Amino acid sequence: LHLVLRRRRGYSSTSGQPERKRRAAMRPSLMRSASQVLRRRRGYSSTSGQPERKVAILGAAGGIGQPLSLLMKLNPLVSSLSLYDIAGTPGVAADVSHINAPAQVKGFMGDDQLGEALEGSDIVIIPAGVPRKPGMTRDDLFNINAGIVKNLCTAIAKYCPNALVNMISNPVNSTVPIAAEVFKKAGTYDEKKLFGVTTLDVVRAKTFYAGKANVPVTDVNVPVVGGHAGITILPLFSQATPATNALSDEDIKALTKRTQDGGTEVVEAKAGKGSATLSMAYAGAVFANACLKGLNGVPDVVECSFVQSTVTELPFFASKVKLGKNGVEEVLGLGQLSDFEKEGLENLKGELKASIEKGIKFANA
């Protein structure tokens, strides 16, 4: 009886090993080791079979940086995690490095370690810079954050010009154009590799829609287009899935406004102690994971992001983007818009254009 039970559970009647293992053991060992050597030479990990991927986080000791470091350490697609900040990274790196997940963690602090932090990176995530306090707009952060982003991007152009850049630092509507100009000047600009992270807008739109439409939040998808500040954030609830006719025009207006003001809602609730950090770390990890999957050749990876674009007359615009082995594979169009969304689109263009131009002007000053 014991033997019959073991066989039913998938154990071989002869070796006593589970069938899976026994089949692997029968493969010619020479062929196996030759293919392993080849895969390792091509940059594949010897243990996971995934390509080796290095992710650097700049601003890793901050409110977003710390939980984002934790989430990226937990991502099985990351083999090397480089944590950079102007202060505090030795502690964050030591702490995160004790987690028994595969990524090798190293901390880097200060300008002279920035090059080493960046070298060989496949993805650089930038949550460096100051956050808002109540009463401020994201544009009020420009004076400090524009310079920080400019310096960090100058180093990226030098040390890892082929990396995908995930820009979180605000104002995203200006910091992404700043990065583009810095890379153009350095001769390294590739529009397929520069992303403004707008995933938190999508995360919020999904959560708020699910709550109002009373549908399971994990099933929900909502594209969010435009930019990442106030009215430039345009959720397309007419394209939300699962579709519902339970929402009135007033409901859609209220959901749109709540999504646009989501950042301010958190800033006010934190009452001077910064802006969204935990939900942003989650959103940043979702977007970086999508970039990693794209790099690794997973098909049909689509996320919204603020990228160089011809979807409208503006040079940068957030919309659905298909991610691939080189970053952006395709910038997808807006699809069918409701009249309310068409009006929102026209209304956002002035502010978004001005923010983009402000960034370009700063980088070239």
Ligand SMILES: NC(=O)C1=CN([C@@H]2O[C@H](COP(=O)(O)OP(=O)(O)OC[C@H]3O[C@@H](n4cnc5c(N)ncnc54)[C@H](O)[C@@H]3O)[C@@H](O)[C@H]2O)C=CC1
């Ligand atoms: N894209 C988005 O959806 C969101 C963007 N943000 C933005 O993210 C940025 C960071 O926010 P928090 O983490 O809350 O701020 P924080 O002040 O807690 O952390 C920022 C970190 O950046 C570091 N830093 C400053 N200058 C640096 C430099 N030159 N190189 C490397 N690191 C440097 C600081 O030392 C600090 O550890 C802010 O600009 C905020 O507005 C925040 C939430 C959402």
Ligand SMILES: O=C([O-])CC(=O)C(=O)O
């Ligand atoms: O509102 C802020 O300042 C931070 C941010 O971008 C967001 O939470 O969407």
